[in-house]
Amino acid sequence: MPKRNRGPHLEWRPDRECWEVIWFERGKRCRRSTGTADSDEAKDFLADFLAGRQEISARDPSERLIADVLALYATERGPYLHGNGALTLACNIDALLSYWAEKTVIDVRESTCRDYVRRRGVRSSTSGRELGCLGAAINHDWKAGRLASSVPVWRPPQPPPRERWLTRSEAALLLHTARLRVREDPRDDRRATSRSRWYAALFIVIALYTGARKTAILNLRWTQVDLDRGLIDFNEPGRERTKKGRGRIPIPRRLMTFLRIARQRGTPTGFVLHDGGRPIGDIKKLFQRLAWAAWMPDVTPHTLRHTAASWMVQRGVPFPVVARYLGHSDSRTTERVYAHHAPDYLLSAAKALDYR
Numbered sequence: 001m002p003k004r005n006r007g008p009h010l011e012w013r014p015d016r017e018c019w020e021v022i023w024f025e026r027g028k029r030c031r032r033s034t035g036t037a038d039s040d041e042a043k044d045f046l047a048d049f050l051a052g053r054q055e056i057s058a059r060d061p062s063e064r065l066i067a068d069v070l071a072l073y074a075t076e077r078g079p080y081l082h083g084n085g086a087l088t089l090a091c092n093i094d095a096l097l098s099y100w101a102e103k104t105v106i107d108v109r110e111s112t113c114r115d116y117v118r119r120r121g122v123r124s125s126t127s128g129r130e131l132g133c134l135g136a137a138i139n140h141d142w143k144a145g146r147l148a149s150s151v152p153v154w155r156p157p158q159p160p161p162r163e164r165w166l167t168r169s170e171a172a173l174l175l176h177t178a179r180l181r182v183r184e185d186p187r188d189d190r191r192a193t194s195r196s197r198w199y200a201a202l203f204i205v206i207a208l209y210t211g212a213r214k215t216a217i218l219n220l221r222w223t224q225v226d227l228d229r230g231l232i233d234f235n236e237p238g239r240e241r242t243k244k245g246r247g248r249i250p251i252p253r254r255l256m257t258f259l260r261i262a263r264q265r266g267t268p269t270g271f272v273l274h275d276g277g278r279p280i281g282d283i284k285k286l287f288q289r290l291a292w293a294a295w296m297p298d299v300t301p302h303t304l305r306h307t308a309a310s311w312m313v314q315r316g317v318p319f320p321v322v323a324r325y326l327g328h329s330d331s332r333t334t335e336r337v338y339a340h341h342a343p344d345y346l347l348s349a350a351k352a353l354d355y356r
Helices: 039-056 066-080 085-100 110-120 124-143 168-180 190-210 214-218 253-263 284-293 301-314 319-326 331-341 347-354
Strands: 009-013 018-025 028-033 231-233 248-250
Touching (some): 018 039, 110 124, 168 284, 190 214, 190 284, 190 301, 319 331
Antiparallel strands (some): 009 018, 231 248
């Protein structure tokens, strides 16, 4: 006999040390943080939540303001985002409100979406990401029972994925530039310049030999690096697993040498990449100066991730293994982006046509 739906109720979440409202919509488990560890405050929150659900339940799309949809999406989805996710969500919503704030959900049509893209005047990848956020917010509202029906959100065609990757000689030049030729602000002292050269070179080596994303590398602590067993866990303790996976991978032999040297410069619980003991907020500007100095202005930190994946595929590593190493949730993504690097890709199909 199926369990009876209890309706919205409170549950304690130990990893966040706060109460959450739990309910089920269309067979799916939904949750919303109360933002408090106090049981009385959580009960008041639940009462307001129940009153609000009854008040705005299952509205027609013509009666539901997009501003309200986005506001609730930010409130209910934001607490579960990590890293720069919350900041990206806020920027997307801010851009969307400039056009959609006074419109209702029923106004979301292909013509209005195209008009939004035209008025934004930014790259299609940027406006497409923002419209994707709008679609996710509307779908979230519908799943929460606040919309009687959902509406599709048109998005502009996305540009093909970047295919820039580094050859071995280019990677060596970039690393050499980081160690010897990076130009800093003239006002910086020599000691600061030396430190920045060191962590820039270490960032490049880690990115090339692990294929990890920039944020994962900058947030990496020594507690996540096991030099004795030769393993790195890029998923921070307590961080919820997301679609942008962070793998637990073996340390390549050449990277091990750099990490042992870096370990002598850090503290057991500190960041692997640091500036005088302080965490590095971002490496974008320093890396941009570095790339220009190496005559590679089109290279970004994410290029190093593409490079690691391309090198693995070129050496014949199977796509599922590459996907697991990079943290991709589906190897089809890896195959779609990097298949053309495989030395024997489609070779069997060509041989089949030659069969007599």
